[in-house]
Amino acid sequence: MSKTLTELVHSTNKRVYVHLSDIETIRMFINNAEKEGFSFLENKRISDMPLDNFYALNKNLTVNYINFIGRVAYQCGAENILRIDYKKFLLQ
DSSP states (O other), X not given: OOSSHHHHHHTOSSEEXXXXXXXXXXXXXXXXXXXXXXXXXXXXXXGGSOOOSEEEEOTTSBEEEOOHHHXXXXXXXXXXXXXXXXXXXXXX
16 A cells, blocks of 8 residues: 555546545544645645545646535445545555
């Protein structure tokens, strides 16, 4: 498994959806993602935006929120996305 979010995003052709199960995991994700250079479009820092428990990661090192349909796709195990439980990802 990839060691960084950047490696993870570049290791697949699928959309990467990250689930964050609690506030501690959300904070670790935001900290790690920003250290790796991830941001919202127009270089908006993740930490400056409202917190969420689902994010999509893109190869251009941007993140975006996942809407209702994306959340359903995550829960259903859609084949066109790579589902990551960030807490488990950190333990690997």
